[in-house]
Amino acid sequence: MSIIYVLLTISVIVALVFFAAFIFSVRAGQYDDTYTPSVRMLFEDELIKDQNSQTVQNQKPINNQEKQETLCN
Numbered sequence: 001m002s003i004i005y006v007l008l009t010i011s012v013i014v015a016l017v018f019f020a021a022f023i024f025s026v027r028a029g030q031y032d033d034t035y036t037p038s039v040r041m042l043f044e045d046e047l048i049k050d051q052n053s054q055t056v057q058n059q060k061p062i063n064n065q066e067k068q069e070t071l072c073n
Helices: 002-027 036-040 064-072
Strands: 047-049 055-057
Touching: none
Parallel strands: none
Antiparallel strands: 047 055
């Protein structure tokens, strides 16, 4: 029965060591994303101006014929 207490203690200690290593790596910036900001500038967002002169991003203007085609499908 005493072996259960020893194994339980050892497993808690190992779990705490891994948790401390995880916290240390997060604080050290190991999981910071350094790749995405450098390639984000390569993808251009299309800017479309609507009738009210407001800038709308990533939207395609839909005319009445396209509306009816999408409703029928």
